[in-house]
Ligand code: ADP
């Protein structure tokens with residue numbers, strides 16, 4: 001789960017991580033009120049969306065002259081003007097895709113005098129099973145490009161979970177970032193506080209781009225991207241409260257209500273599968289047969305008829321879906337339950353896309369019987385390649401007709 005920058009900065013404050021003063025605003029009036037509480041003479045109006053690259057982004061509604069989703073204001077009147085322009089407008093950045101994101105919240109922050117922009121992040125490094133910090137002097141830029149072209153400019157340090165964080169690790173990062181004197185001390189404390197926050201809050205990603213050195217020589221976190229392990233959210237109601245459903249794909253929100261593992265993709269073949277591994281194999285084989293999956297969907301082991309019905313409805317509600325492939329290996333999940341769910345959903349919604357079903361395993365004969373007696377037009381398949389060949393052929397045939 002992702003959160004907004006202003007929420008990430010609340011967490012910074014809780015952990016003693018230095019960040020500029022600021023307040024969230026949902027209206028122009030609130031933006032002005034927030035700016036009045038800050039000392040000035042420079043304010044930053046920042047669009048809050050779950051995507052980076054806001055500074056270089058563009059609003060659909062405005063001409064190229066209007067700058068992006070992070071704007072420096074030199075008066076309170078300017079804060080009001082920028083807030084008015086941004087609220088309700090659609091911001092397109094390198095990370096939003098062409099359709100962009102509607103801005104519904106702002107963050108009004110004190111402007112900082114920046115000397116240098118650095119890069120710092122923490123991730124779970126699966127190779128070493130540890131939390132790893134990644135640091136670079138090349139902050140504010142496209143870090144993927146730095147990693148690709150000048151990997152020597154990136155330092156990675158992983159923390160041993162049993163021993164915990166040691167100050168010498170923070171000093172290593174400080175030297176890699178070209179810090180000196182009191183800044184080294186600040187960096188050692190910063191990494192320690194961030195590590196504690198990362199572990200205590202069950203984060204999966206933390207990115208501070210930029211971490212800046214101010215003109216007065218202090219470290220300050222100017223941005224905050226945080227991602228939390230959704231499997232651990234049950235023990236963090238305070239984080240769950242920060243969820244912003246407006247920033248999530250509506251069909252994924254619907255799927256999460258039913259505890260379905262669903263990820264929307266760009267292709268045209270809707271997939272309903274049980275088990276993450278089988279779901280991946282199904283997506284692969286669709287690609288092998290020359291088409292693209294419209295989603296990843298794992299209905300899980302103990303799915304009920306209602307859950308299957310909800311899953312089927314979610315697939316059908318995607319306008320890109322031109323064909324559906326159901327691929328079930330009945331182990332804990334029984335084939336008859338899947339069949340009942342599909343039939344129940346189909347009775348409520350018109351299906352005009354070809355439907356290929358491959359069932360195997362527990363109660364397979366009963367499942368096939370339920371489907372056969374349903375009156376639905378279903379093409380049965382015997383194995384993975386047979387299923388993929390049939391659904392891609394059916395969709396191509398329908399498109400040609
Ligand atoms: P994004 O990464 O989405 O573009 P950032 O929060 O990183 O958004 O802001 C983009 C740039 O705007 C930063 O690299 C920095 O140069 C500038 N900036 C952001 N916040 C402030 C601030 N409080 N004071 C001065 N400049 C800022």
Ligand code: MG
Nearest residue numbers: 052209210223
């Ligand atoms: Mg940034």
